[in-house]
Amino acid sequence: MxxxxxxxxxxxxxxxxxxxxxxxxxxxxxxxxxxxxxxxRSAYQLSAGLARVQENSRFAMDSLQRELRMAGHFGCVNDQAHAQQATNSLHSTLITTHPALDFTRSIQGYEATDTSPGDPLTLAATPATGGNAYSPALPPQYAAAMTNRVNGSDIVALRYLMPDGVPVISTGGSADKPVFNFDAARLSVLQSGLTNPGLFGVSDCLSATVFQASAVSNSAGSVTFNTATNNATNFTALYTAGQANLYRAESVVFYVGYDAATRQSQLYRVRFTATPGGALTAQPPEALVEGVENMQLLFGQDRQLAATSPTGYIDRQGTATAVEASLADKSQAWRRVGAVQLGLLVSSPDPAAAKRPTGDAELTSLGVTFTVPNDTRMRSVYQTTIALRNRLYGN
Structure with a gap:
């Protein structure tokens, strides 16, 4: 070959x-x-979606818990104890026409209609916003500040004195128009996060007064009370240097709003504040946590609703509508709220690459059953009960 x-x-x-x-x-x-x-890839997306839901819900819960627990804080004695005194030692010089300045109600809820325990609620992929179907009715000032609010989600307003204050080292002016002097080196403590606040509270263990300052001297360390835009009356209580503290007064509203840019619902906060002598304004809504689609609230009231001392037993749970109907004196009704049940429906920011299984357990928050859109997002409900520490009996 x-x-x-x-x-x-x-x-x-x-x-x-x-x-x-x-x-x-x-x-x-x-x-x-x-x-x-x-x-x-599907397992990764599911895991990532669940992780984001858990992370966001934990942050949302922590944020709301910290704020809700401050309700009723008015110095060394809370608003409930001040109101029980014969002379009603919780005072305010502020006008009463704006709900954000009603410091006689440290907490107030607004119940979205048809969201009581036992009601079904259908959520759309793009939720409807801007509705005014709440009980009690949402004040127009709040409605104007929260135009992106999601229909069917509850709203809560909180008013209190910030946890950290500065001692009053001397006083000046007159009894009805005082000047409070403090250590200027501690100005940042008094401001508590705002650069030029104008709403303050002064408190000792006998009384507390919320007011708007007409002037604040950062260099001299003084807060002057005089005629200002949001003041309606003069001081009616005396405060002694060395016994009283100054605090910044806080008025905030929490709600669920829709962000068209991200196409997601989020937990928002609106702060109402005023500069010294200036008009009260609503700050732009602050997006706190993404993915929060719905918030449900139930309020626990003390067994004793009359003007006598509370018992310390929270034995009735109800919506904001029920709280409003419990007493003719609405401020007193809200002052007897000692606990809040909070329920949040939270979704993942991105699709989780899996449809909700047929026959899976329904999503229910404080008795409200949700029908959610089939957009492959991971969803879960988180609930907790928050004791208002400033309303605990004996404080």
Whole structure:
């Protein structure tokens, strides 16, 4: 056999059948790899979605708990104890026409209609916003500040004195128009996060007064009370240097709003504040936590609703509507709220690559059952009960 024949026999190629078998085996392997990749990607998205839901819900719960627990704080004695004194030692010089300045109600809820325990609620992929169906009715000042509010979600307003204050080292002016002096080095404590606040409270263990300052001297360390835009009356209580503290007064509203840019609902906060001598304004809504789609609230009231001392037993739970109906004196009704049940429906920011399984447990928050859109987002409900520490009996 010649060398050329041997060479030709060595370079003979594969047959068509062998090629097809090889391609079929390769295709099966590729399909298996794709399936493994798709399953891994789906598992990753589910895990990431659940992690984001848990992270956001934990942050939302912590934020609301800290704020709700401050309700009723008016110095060394809370608003409930001040109101029980014969002279009603909780005072305010502020006008009463704006709900954000009603410091006689440290907490007040607004119940979205048709969201009482036992009611069903259908959520749309793009929720309706700006409705005014609340009980009690949402004040127009709040409605104007929260135009992106999601319909069907409750709202809560909080008013209190900030936890940190500064001692009053001396006083000036007159009894009805005092000047409070403090250590200027502690100005940042008094401001508590705002650069030029104008709403303050002064308190000792006998009384507390909320007011708007007409002037604040950062260098001298003084807060002057005089005629100002939001003041309606003068001081009626005396405060002694060395016994009283100054605090910044806080008025905030929490709600669920829709962000068209991210196409997601979020937990928002609106702060109402005024500069010294200036008009009360609503700050732009602050987005706190993404993915919060609904907030439900129930309020626990003390067993004793009359003007006598509370018992310390919270034995009735109800909506904001029920609290409003419990007493003719609405301020007294809200002052007997000692606990809040909070329920949040939270979704993942991105699709979780899985449809909600048929027959899966319904999402229910404080008795409200949700029908959610089939947009493949991970969703979960988180609930907690928050004791208002400034309303605990004996404080």
């Amino acid at each position: 010649s060398r050329l024949s041997r060479t030709r026999r060595q370079i003979t190629g594969v047959s068509l059948i062998e090629l097809m078998i090889a391609m079929a085996i390769g295709l099966v392997i590729m399909l298996a790899v794709i399936q493994v990749f798709a399953a891994s």
